[in-house]
Amino acid sequence: xxxxxxxxxxxxxxxxxxxxxxxxxxxxxxxxxxxxxxxxxxxxxxxxxxxxxxxxxxxxxxxxxxxxxxxxxxxxxxxxxxxxxxxxxxxxxxxxxxxxxxxxxxxxxxxxxxxxxxxxxxxxxxxxxxxxxxxxxxxxxxxxxxxxxxxxxxxxxxxxxxxxxxxxxxxxxxxxxxxxxxxxxxxxxxxxxxxxxxxxxxxxxxxxxxxxxxxxxxxxxxxxxxxxxxxxxxxxxxxxxxxxxxxxxxxxxxxxxxxxxxxxxxxxxxxxxxxxxxxxxxxxxxxxxxxxxxxxxxxxxxxxxxxxxxxxxxxxxxxxxxxxxxxxxxxxxxxxxxxxxxx
Numbered sequence: 001x002x003x004x005x006x007x008x009x010x011x012x013x014x015x016x017x018x019x020x021x022x023x024x025x026x027x028x029x030x031x032x033x034x035x036x037x038x039x040x041x042x043x044x045x046x047x048x049x050x051x052x053x054x055x056x057x058x059x060x061x062x063x064x065x066x067x068x069x070x071x072x073x074x075x076x077x078x079x080x081x082x083x084x085x086x087x088x089x090x091x092x093x094x095x096x097x098x099x100x101x102x103x104x105x106x107x108x109x110x111x112x113x114x115x116x117x118x119x120x121x122x123x124x125x126x127x128x129x130x131x132x133x134x135x136x137x138x139x140x141x142x143x144x145x146x147x148x149x150x151x152x153x154x155x156x157x158x159x160x161x162x163x164x165x166x167x168x169x170x171x172x173x174x175x176x177x178x179x180x181x182x183x184x185x186x187x188x189x190x191x192x193x194x195x196x197x198x199x200x201x202x203x204x205x206x207x208x209x210x211x212x213x214x215x216x217x218x219x220x221x222x223x224x225x226x227x228x229x230x231x232x233x234x235x236x237x238x239x240x241x242x243x244x245x246x247x248x249x250x251x252x253x254x255x256x257x258x259x260x261x262x263x264x265x266x267x268x269x270x271x272x273x274x275x276x277x278x279x280x281x282x283x284x285x286x287x288x289x290x291x292x293x294x295x296x297x298x299x300x301x302x303x304x305x306x307x308x309x310x311x312x313x314x315x316x317x318x319x320x321x322x323x324x325x326x327x328x329x330x331x332x333x334x335x336x337x338x339x340x341x342x343x
Contacts, residue, residue, distance in 0.1 A: 044068075059085035063098050070102065078102055093119040093126045100132060109136060125156050134166050143170050161190025165197055177204050195220045199230050206237045213237055226257040232264065244271045262293035269299070273306050282306045297326045301333055308336070317342045 048065045055061060066081035079102055085095040100115030113136050119129040130153045137146035147170060153163045168183035181204060184197040191197075202216035214237065220230035235250030248271055251264045258264075269285030272278040286303035289296050304319030317340055323333035 057088055059088040059092055059095060062088070063094060066098055066102075070105065075102060075106060091122055093123040093129070096122065097126065097129045097132070100129065104132065104136070109139070112136060127153055127156060127160060131160070131162055131166065134163075138166060138169060138173075141173070143174065146170055159190060161187045161194060164190060165194060168197065168200065172200065172204065177208075180204060193223055195223050195227055195230070198223075199227070199233065202230065202233055202237075206233065206240070209241070211241075228254070228258050228261070231257065232261070235264070236267065239267060239271060244275050247271060260292045262289045262291075262296055262299070265289040265292065266296065266299050266302075269302060269306075273302065279306050279310050283310065295326060297323055297330065300326070301330070304333070304336065308340075313340060316340070 045065070045068060048061060048068065052058070052061045052065065062081040062085040066078040066085070069075070069078035069081060079099075082095055082099045082102060085092065086099070089095065096115050096119035100112045100119065103109075103112035103115055113133065116129040116132045116136070119126050120133075130149050134146045134149035134153070137143070137149065146166065150163045150166050150170075153160050164183045165187040168180045168187060171177070171180035171183055181201060184201050184204075187194050187197040188201075198216045198220045202213040202220070205211075205213035205216065214234065217230045217234040217237070220227050221234070224230075231250070231254040235247050235254055238244075238250050239247035248268060251268050254261060254264050265285045266289040269282045269289065272285055273282030283303055283306045286299045286306065289299040290303070293299070300319045300322045304316045304323065307313075307319060308316035317337065320333045320336045320340075320342070323330050324337065327333070
């Protein structure tokens with residue numbers, strides 16, 4: 001683990017992966033990933049439109065086009081095409097399921113649940129909708145119902161990797177890390193390309209200060225070299241274990257693929273300031289973090305501390321004032337302003 005910070009530095013805030021999600025506007029909890037039927041990458045709107053002209057009463061074609069619309073974030077058009085498919089065949093489970101996925105993606109959890117249940121009323125063994133209901137119950141923290149849906153899937157087919165992945169998420173939320181590990185490992189056995197399972201295993205082992213986490217993060221990056229979470233988690237683990245130069249290189253790799261990641265710049269500043277005593281580089285890194293996230297309270301505060309140590313009292317005061325503007329109850333910034341005689 002990393003050493004104790006110089007007390008002259010006042011308060012430096014290290015940001016873990018949960019803060020990365022928050023800084024990107026997401027929730028700090030790991031959420032399940034919605035299932036969807038994969039549309040061939042070779043398929044495009046032109047070919048589907050031609051097929052629809054030839055077979056305008058084929059609901060599957062409208063569902064395929066809806067998935068393309070969904071991939072392009074054109075939800076209104078996707079809803080419209082799923083509606084067409086349902087008009088042609090209201091008893092098609094896949095159409096009800098696809099409507100549920102759109103509601104799920106749109107944040108309409110109740111409507112999504114109703115649509116998935118509709119699919120299952122037509123086919124009680126329709127596994128995609130069973131998995132989606134399990135996800136919904138998981139998001140709602142109704143772990144018993146989620147596990148019931150998962151076990152029902154496995155009664156039908158024990159080879160469904162996503163069922164084990166969802167089990168792993170439940171166990172992780174319940175802090176049962178050994179069962180979480182086992183479930184994620186099984187998910188990987190079922191699907192060796194399941195990068196999310198590898199990444200979550202990495203996170204679990206990182207929490208245990210186990211270097212095996214690096215193996216899992218590196219496996220994710222072997223499959224998807226631009227995977228943002230794994231790139232960040234890998235850098236953070238290196239930093240947390242005291243390999244600060246390696247951590248800086250890892251953050252630079254993350255920024256190569258994702259240049260606007262404010263928290264990566266912030267943690268670089270933390271390393272430069274707290275462990276390498278390079279105040280100038282720290283100020284530059286905190287400044288970049290602020291450039292990409294102008295509401296980044298911790299970056300303003302740590303830049304103020306660095307500026308103060310650099311002897312730039314006026315600039316430090318301005319940053320402390322910005323901290324208080326963004327967070328009026330920030331005790332450390334208020335104390336710093338009082339100490340510096342600023343109003």
